[in-house]
Amino acid sequence: MLTLTLKEPVERVPLETEMLCPDIVAGLDMGAIRALPVHLGKRQCRVDDFFAVEGEASDELELRGDLRKVRWIGRGMSRGRITVAGNAGMHLGAYMKGGTIEVAGSASDWVGGEMSGGLIRIAGNAGGQIGAAYRGSRRGMSDGTIIVGGSAGLEIGMRMKRGLIVIGGPARDFAGLEMKGGTIILRGGAELRTGAWMSRGTIISLAPIPLLPSFLYSSVYVPSFLRVVAQHLRRLGTSVPDDPAEGTYTRYLGDTAVIGKGEILVWSPA
Amino acid sequence: MVRITGGTVYDPANGVDGLVQNIYIGPDGRIAYIGPDGRSVADAQGSGVRTIDATGMLVFPGGVDVHTHVAGGALNFARGLVPENQRIARKFLHSPELRAGIGGLTPTTFATGYLYAGMGWTTVNEAAVPILSAKHTHEELHDIPIVDKSTLLLMANNELMLDLLEAGEFEQAKSLVGWLLWSSKTFGIKAVNPGGVAAWKWGKNANQLHQPIEGYTSITAAQIITGLARIVDELGLPHPMHLHQNNLGVPGNVASTIETMNMLQGHRAHLAHLQFHAYGGHDWGTMKSEAPAVAAEFLTHKNLTCDVGAVLFGDAVTITADGPWQHLLYELTGRKWGNLDVENETGCGIVPYVYSDHKIVNAVQWAVGLELLLLIDDPWRVYLTTDHPNGGGFWRYPEIIRLLMDVEFRKGEVRKLPPEAQNRITLGEIDRQYTYADVAIVTSAGPARALGLTQKGHLGVGADGDITIYSATPDAEGVMFSYPRYVLKGGQVVVEEGQVRAISEGREFIVHPAFDPGIEEFIRPSFQKVYTMSFENYPTEMTRLRHPHVVPCSR
Numbered sequence: 001m002l003t004l005t006l007k008e009p010v011e012r013v014p015l016e017t018e019m020l021c022p023d024i025v026a027g028l029d030m031g032a033i034r035a036l037p038v039h040l041g042k043r044q045c046r047v048d049d050f051f052a053v054e055g056e057a058s059d060e061l062e063l064r065g066d067l068r069k070v071r072w073i074g075r076g077m078s079r080g081r082i083t084v085a086g087n088a089g090m091h092l093g094a095y096m097k098g099g100t101i102e103v104a105g106s107a108s109d110w111v112g113g114e115m116s117g118g119l120i121r122i123a124g125n126a127g128g129q130i131g132a133a134y135r136g137s138r139r140g141m142s143d144g145t146i147i148v149g150g151s152a153g154l155e156i157g158m159r160m161k162r163g164l165i166v167i168g169g170p171a172r173d174f175a176g177l178e179m180k181g182g183t184i185i186l187r188g189g190a191e192l193r194t195g196a197w198m199s200r201g202t203i204i205s206l207a208p209i210p211l212l213p214s215f216l217y218s219s220v221y222v223p224s225f226l227r228v229v230a231q232h233l234r235r236l237g238t239s240v241p242d243d244p245a246e247g248t249y250t251r252y253l254g255d256t257a258v259i260g261k262g263e264i265l266v267w268s269p270a
Numbered sequence: 271m272v273r274i275t276g277g278t279v280y281d282p283a284n285g286v287d288g289l290v291q292n293i294y295i296g297p298d299g300r301i302a303y304i305g306p307d308g309r310s311v312a313d314a315q316g317s318g319v320r321t322i323d324a325t326g327m328l329v330f331p332g333g334v335d336v337h338t339h340v341a342g343g344a345l346n347f348a349r350g351l352v353p354e355n356q357r358i359a360r361k362f363l364h365s366p367e368l369r370a371g372i373g374g375l376t377p378t379t380f381a382t383g384y385l386y387a388g389m390g391w392t393t394v395n396e397a398a399v400p401i402l403s404a405k406h407t408h409e410e411l412h413d414i415p416i417v418d419k420s421t422l423l424l425m426a427n428n429e430l431m432l433d434l435l436e437a438g439e440f441e442q443a444k445s446l447v448g449w450l451l452w453s454s455k456t457f458g459i460k461a462v463n464p465g466g467v468a469a470w471k472w473g474k475n476a477n478q479l480h481q482p483i484e485g486y487t488s489i490t491a492a493q494i495i496t497g498l499a500r501i502v503d504e505l506g507l508p509h510p511m512h513l514h515q516n517n518l519g520v521p522g523n524v525a526s527t528i529e530t531m532n533m534l535q536g537h538r539a540h541l542a543h544l545q546f547h548a549y550g551g552h553d554w555g556t557m558k559s560e561a562p563a564v565a566a567e568f569l570t571h572k573n574l575t576c577d578v579g580a581v582l583f584g585d586a587v588t589i590t591a592d593g594p595w596q597h598l599l600y601e602l603t604g605r606k607w608g609n610l611d612v613e614n615e616t617g618c619g620i621v622p623y624v625y626s627d628h629k630i631v632n633a634v635q636w637a638v639g640l641e642l643l644l645l646i647d648d649p650w651r652v653y654l655t656t657d658h659p660n661g662g663g664f665w666r667y668p669e670i671i672r673l674l675m676d677v678e679f680r681k682g683e684v685r686k687l688p689p690e691a692q693n694r695i696t697l698g699e700i701d702r703q704y705t706y707a708d709v710a711i712v713t714s715a716g717p718a719r720a721l722g723l724t725q726k727g728h729l730g731v732g733a734d735g736d737i738t739i740y741s742a743t744p745d746a747e748g749v750m751f752s753y754p755r756y757v758l759k760g761g762q763v764v765v766e767e768g769q770v771r772a773i774s775e776g777r778e779f780i781v782h783p784a785f786d787p788g789i790e791e792f793i794r795p796s797f798q799k800v801y802t803m804s805f806e807n808y809p810t811e812m813t814r815l816r817h818p819h820v821v822p823c824s825r
Contacts, residue, residue: 136353138605 002033002058004051006065013041014089015050018072022059022080022099033057059099063088068108074101077118090127093120096144109153110134115163117144119236128153128172131165139180141165147236157184160201166238176203179262183229185240198255198262204229204240206267215254215264222248223265246270271297272761277324277739279304280710281331283719283728287707293329295735299761304729320763322756324739330710331727332392332736332759333667336717337512337542337577338658339589340382341396341410343403344610344618348589348659349376351608351620355585368770375587375659379413384770385665387416390738390754393718393726396421397460397512397542398591400612401428402803404454404810411778412816416764418734420721420779422512423454424591426461426494427468429614430796435497436489442792444501448785449793451507453809455780455818458509458721459502460542462591463516464494467617475594476516479526479533491516492533499537505783506825508722510538510575518543518595521551524560528567531574540720543579543657544568545639551694554602558694559634561641568646575720576646579657580639582666583627587659593617614800625662633691635661637684640673641695644702649711653720667713668752672744674704679748709751722821723779735761777817784825 002025019025019036028036034048047053051063059080063073068087078097087105094113106124112131126148131141132155140160151169158177165183167175171190179198186194189207196212204226222244230242241247247269254260272295279291281304289306296302339345349356352375359374362381371381386394394414399407399421411419425431425447434443447459466476469484476483479492495513502511515530517523527547541547550560568574588599593609596619600607608620625632639661646652654671658664673680677700684698692698704712718727725734739756757765764772797805812818 134354134357136351136355137357138354 001060001062002053002055003062003064004047004053006063006067006070007050007052009066010040010050010069012069014069014071015040016071017047018075019047020061020063020073020082021075021077022061022082023076023078025057025061026059026080028057030057068106074099077101087124088122093118096120106150111148112141112144112146114140114142115144115146116142119144120146121236122146122148122150125150125169126152126167128155129158130156130167131160131163132156132158133160141182145236147238151188157182160184164232166233168238170207176201176262179203185233187238195255195262195264197258199259200261202262203264204249204267205264206240208266208268209264211252211264212255214257214260215252216256216260218251218253218263220248220250223251241267271295271319272735272758272763273319273321274324274329274737274739275321277327277329278742279329279729280706281715281729282707282711283331283715284730286729291329293729293737295737295758295761299735300725301729301731301733301735304731322739322763324756326742327755328706328740328742329729330390330738330740331714331718331729331733332738332757333386333390333713334393334395334717334721334723334727335386335391335655335658335664336395336540336653336720337397337579337655338394338664339396339398339660340377340394340414340658341379342399342407343612344398344589344591344620345376346406346410347608347610347618348587348620349378351606352376352587352622355587355622367773373665375585375663379410380415383415383417383776387757387759387764388753388768388770389665389667390740390751390757390765391417391664391713392736392738392757392759393418393420393721393723395419395457395717395721398422398424398462399454399456399460400424400591400615401450401454401808402612402615404456405814408455408778408810408814412775414776415773416759416770416776418726418776418779420457420509420723422458422460422509423451423456424462424616425450425459426464426498427466427591427616429468429800430793432465432468432483432486432489432494433796434792435493436486440497440500441786442789443497444504445785445789446793447498447501448505448783449787449789451505452782452785455778455810455812455815457779457781457821458507458512459498460512460514461495461498462514462616463518463595464498465489465491466516467591467593470593470617471611477520479516479529495530496533496537499534499539503537504825505785506823507781507783508821508823509720510540512540512542514542514590514592515547518546518590518592519549519599521549521553521557523547524550524563527564531567531571534571534574536573538573539575541568541574541576543655543660544576544642544652545579545581545635545661546657548638548642549634554631557631557634559638559641559696561638562645562696565642565645568651569648575651575653575716576642577653577655577657577717578639578642579655579661580643580670581625581632581635582656582662582669583625583632583636584662586623586625586662588621588623589618589660591616591618593619595619596621599623613802627686628688630688630691630694633687634694637687637691637695637697640670640680641697641700643670643674643712644697644700647702649708650716650719652712653717654712668749671704671709671713671751672749675709675750677701677703735759775817777819778815779819779821780815781823782820783823
């Protein structure tokens with residue numbers, strides 16, 4: 001286990017730390033880890049300018065302190081585990097391919113941007129663009145799982161192709177914008193324009209949500225695939241109702257402004 | 271001052287085909303001696319003379335790109351439209367010698383110069399400049415280091431010009447073109463989809479060569495093409511009219527391509543990216559190669575030159591003044607689309623595109639470019655381009671050269687195409703292989719001659735000291751010509767052992783044709799009526815160009 005403790009809070013200018021990635025640190029000695037480059041704005045610095053580095057090189061990292069201004073943690077990681085004891089900054093786990101990131105506090109925007117595998121779990125709230133496509137890209141996350149305990153911001157799952165996003169609290173506008181596949185579970189509902197321009201994929205809301213007029217009513221049922229989803233989620237410590245005795249899902253088809261092969265399922269308790 | 275000794279020289283313009291020669295480049299950056307005599311070169315003593323031992327290496331004239339898009343409003347628009355491309359592009363970090371930048375399909379200015387020079391190309395022709403963005407283009411070109419540059423002015427949809435041609439005022443139209451060329455400090459005339467872009471402002475196109483253009487009563491695409499070709503000839507411009515024909519990319523466009531060639535009888539013309547104009551079939555489902563027919567017809571027209579605009583599988587960004595075609599392409603891809611209207615002059619469209627080797631249409635396009643390069647067996651009249659970045663990045667030229675030089679490799683690549691695509695092309699039956707001399711012609715000597723740049727594309731005494739020295743063996747991936755051992759520009763070693771070493775500022779070639787200055791009396795009033803810019807601010811001042819070089823017109 002390698003432990004990095006932030007010496008003093010990073011304020012105003014963000015610190016970019018894409019070197020804090022298990023794939024990079026696991027093969028280095030402690031001296032080399034301390035000397036890894038990080039960027040404070042445009043200035044190149046060393047890891048030990050900002051962090052006290054302890055323990056031994058490993059693909060398990062623990063980051064301590066308030067890292068809300070520390071960006072790109074775990075960028076592109078493919079294995080191992082990163083535990084953040086406090087908050088995490090933007091682009092946490094962006095381009096991640098595998099492994100696990102756990103955040104005890106909250107995270108900022110672009111969690112798991114364009115990730116293709118692995119698990120990110122945020123105990124608190126997260127910002128916008130979770131699992132989304134970076135500006136201009138055709139595809140957001142293509143696999144993997146992101147679980148947020150609290151609320152989320154704008155455009156979560158924007159252009160996602162595959163994978164699973166679970167938001168515990170309410171999400172803001174444009175959840176599943178231009179979604180191409182995958183699943184978003186909104187346990188606390190969402191604000192406006194959910195699923196706008198989605199061509200394929202599934203959005204499940206456990207709370208009533210305002211729907212765009214381009215979503216068409218389809219049926220009321222409990223889809224059989226939900227049992228598989230629920231089983232998978234229970235293993236991850238969360239769930240969706242899958243028992244018809246508890247309630248049913250109303251299915252809406254859309255977005256018919258585009259090809260309309262996506263669906264929004266809204267749960268109503270029995 | 272540089273001596274190059276012992277290299278095997280390919281200088282087709284001077285009939286040198288693989289002879290071991292010694293070269294001396296004098297203090298003025300021009301070639302002062304070339305020949306077998308080592309002593310004359312060794313005698314050129316003095317301080318600062320550097321000797322490059324090129325024994326066992328290949329010595330070529332520096333590459334010349336006759337048709338590329340590297341600067342200006344359209345390219346900048348494209349840069350903004352494809353951030354995803356720039357994220358994955360090669361990064362150029364700044365160093366004491368080099369400026370920072372990014373590569374990719376729409377490289378930044380400095381990176382463009384490094385990439386071209388790094389590949390051994392020393393002259394590039396920016397093929398589409400609207401007068402309204404000429405100032406911006408020249409400023410970007412100034413920031414493209416090392417290579418020499420020239421620019422072509424978009425004319426075939428300029429409404430002032432169309433008005434004059436429709437009214438039958440040929441002499442006035444000629445003076446207008448001359449005035450606009452000098453006002454924009456450009457080098458030649460480009461005609462893009464003649465009449466089609468003007469019609470696009472009405473939501474239409476010009477698919478028929480002999481029908482009046484939308485918004486006009488009588489003028490047709492055919493009249494614009496022949497009128498402009500005659501104007502270019504009568505002004506005596508060094509480069510013939512550079513024509514992007516009507517019906518680009520449309521299945522079955524072979525008919526209008528051949529008709530256009532016939533129309534141009536008696537005039538010089540350069541047909542740009544001919545690959546996009548050599549398709550048969552009548553829709554996307556039946557599209558096939560008509561390269562053999564186009565090549566056979568082209569060979570009979572000695573007044574014409576062409577570049578191929580080959581496509582390579584992978585990402586591309588299509589950038590063209592051909593607005594209506596870009597809208598069609600957007601409808602085919604369903605991705606992003608950018609459209610610009612350039613007042614009374616032209617238009618512009620941007621659509622990111624992926625050429626996929628699984629798609630029959632793309633496979634046919636890939637083959638047509640190579641077929642034209644192989645079937646037009648007069649290398650002096652067909653030049654290597656990808657219409658960068660429309661068919662692929664210019665830095666992929668070495669991949670095309672390999673396909674041209676190695677018939678077995680080429681046939682292997684053809685066999686990987688979808689079987690249905692293989693039935694629609696003839697590439698698999700062509701056995702011609704390029705020689706080193708052929709490569710030197712299609713990449714340098716030919717385009718330099720077509721551009722009318724007498725000091726480029728050859729290694730004779732007096733030529734610019736633009737020389738590329740390649741290793742005689744392919745790299746680990748079997749590709750030659752990707753990484754020259756040395757590149758000299760104006761006698762200065764700019765690339766050495768894969769690194770850009772020295773940065774020079776290239777020149778800009780422009781022309782100053784003779785025209786009746788009275789034409790301003792026609793331009794000024796109509797200009798004040800229809801343009802958003804004041805007449806006085808319109809022309810590009812000479813002081814905006816850092817290193818202008820006026821190439822004389824023959825009249």
